[in-house]
Amino acid sequence: MSIDKRNNEDDIEDRQNMVEKHHCNSSHNSNAIDSYDVDDADEQKHFQKVVNAFLYYRSYARNRIRRSFHYYGQLSDAHKQLLPKFESHLALILKRIDKNYNVLKNILQGCDHLFENQNRSFDLPSSTASNDELNMSDQDEVNPPAGVLSMDMDKIKTTLKQFVRDWTEEGKEERNSCYQPIIDEIVARLPLQKEPNEFCNDVSYIQILVPGAGLGRLSWELARLGYACQGNEVSMYMLIASHYVLNRCQQVNATTIYPWVLQFCNNYSNEDQLRAARFPDVDTSSLPQNARFSMSAGDFLHVYNEPGPLLYHFEDMVGEMSIEISYVDLRSVILKYGFQILTENYPIRTGYIKNARSMLHYEYDCVFFVAYKPTN
Numbered sequence: 352m353s354i355d356k357r358n359n360e361d362d363i364e365d366r367q368n369m370v371e372k373h374h375c376n377s378s379h380n381s382n383a384i385d386s387y388d389v390d391d392a393d394e395q396k397h398f399q400k401v402v403n404a405f406l407y408y409r410s411y412a413r414n415r416i417r418r419s420f421h422y423y424g425q426l427s428d429a430h431k432q433l434l435p436k437f438e439s440h441l442a443l444i445l446k447r448i449d450k451n452y453n454v455l456k457n458i459l460q461g462c463d464h465l466f467e468n469q470n471r472s473f474d475l476p477s478s479t480a481s482n483d484e485l486n487m488s489d490q491d492e493v494n495p496p497a498g499v500l501s502m503d504m505d506k507i508k509t510t511l512k513q514f515v516r517d518w519t520e521e522g523k524e525e526r527n528s529c530y531q532p533i534i535d536e537i538v539a540r541l542p543l544q545k546e547p548n549e550f551c552n553d554v555s556y557i558q559i560l561v562p563g564a565g566l567g568r569l570s571w572e573l574a575r576l577g578y579a580c581q582g583n584e585v586s587m588y589m590l591i592a593s594h595y596v597l598n599r600c601q602q603v604n605a606t607t608i609y610p611w612v613l614q615f616c617n618n619y620s621n622e623d624q625l626r627a628a629r630f631p632d633v634d635t636s637s638l639p640q641n642a643r644f645s646m647s648a649g650d651f652l653h654v655y656n657e658p659g660p661l662l663y664h665f666e667d668m669v670g671e672m673s674i675e676i677s678y679v680d681l682r683s684v685i686l687k688y689g690f691q692i693l694t695e696n697y698p699i700r701t702g703y704i705k706n707a708r709s710m711l712h713y714e715y716d717c718v719f720f721v722a723y724k725p726t727n
């Protein structure tokens with residue numbers, strides 16, 4: 352799969368540096384990203400910042416554990432004896448942080464070829480130090496690389512959890528509630544083997560666009576069914592991670608991560624925090640030879656010149672202008688653009704990158720709707 356970079360006039364970093372088109376040919380094994388240059392210096396700068404955030408994960412996470420070692424060290428001996436295994440639990444966390452870090456480095460390995468017509472260069476550290484696990488309290492914290500903010504590290508943590516949602520057995524429940532209704536509706540309304548219908552004249556080439564495609568599972572499933580499907584995604588974190596899972600993971604469940612290892616609150620047991628997730632649950636290289644699957648990189652509104660938004664990605668973001676409207680208002684806008692609402696179900700309860708073992712869960716009451724725009 353290749354990512355094809357498209358023009359972008361936005362002056363905001365996250366968007367400015369991510370209007371790319373990520374193109375996956377029918378032979379999805381050669382997926383690279385094709386780049387239509389805009390401002391290469393800015394692109395490279397943003398790309399480097401995201402790479403730096405991936406590479407900072409280990410130090411960032413160890414800074415957190417260092418503080419726990421330090422605070423525990425401040426307790427009286429009597430109090431420490433109440434929690435005799437606390438430090439060994441932290442040591443196990445450190446080991447898993449190292450394993451996550453190695454996966455993140457591996458994900459970066461193929462990224463110099465992320466864009467089909469542009470090579471990105473960056474240096475990867477060769478080895479991971481594994482000493483000083485238990486004597487961290489004396490060491491200084493490692494500062495983030497220039498430009499890497501705590502928000503960027505949140506994105507790295509989210510990326511790890513996103514693998515669980517899209518590409519693990521554990522994520523199946525979320526996929527069944529979020530992706531399956533969409534797939535069912537598409538199959539019912541746009542069957543591939545039927546005659547042309549009111550929605551599509553050429554059933555052999557039904558094109559589906561998945562905006563905000565994340566790590567690409569929904570798009571991949573639709574391509575697997577025989578639809579020509581393009582996922583679109585603006586986040587470089589997601590693009591780098593989806594490139595890895597779609598292009599470089601050819602063995603089922605060969606990659607192990609510890610997605611919840613930096614969740615310190617609402618854990619029932621230490622084991623819950625330490626548990627592994629393996630991905631991908633399917634062979635992502637197993638699409639049929641004639642599959643038509645592509646990913647476009649960039650802001651949906653710019654790449655396709657479409658109105659929006661549907662998700663308030665830029666709410667409260669520094670330097671971004673964003674208004675946020677209710678579903679009812681959004682619905683009225685959709686109708687004003689000439690769409691007819693054919694199906695509407697509410698509420699559809701679902702989680703999003705949910706830690707099934709956590710004692711705290713967020714759930715969404717989603718609206719599932721089908722909108723149709725007559726051509727004339």
Ligand SMILES: C[S@@+](CC[C@H](N)C(=O)[O-])C[C@H]1O[C@@H](n2cnc3c(N)ncnc32)[C@H](O)[C@@H]1O
Nearest residue numbers: 563564565583584585586589649650651652664
């Ligand atoms: C809540 S996540 C959902 C991801 C995926 N659809 C899933 O269900 O797991 C929303 C995704 O949309 C992407 N996104 C937000 N605004 C976008 C835009 N204007 N253009 C393209 N992608 C966008 C974000 O980067 C993020 O990956």
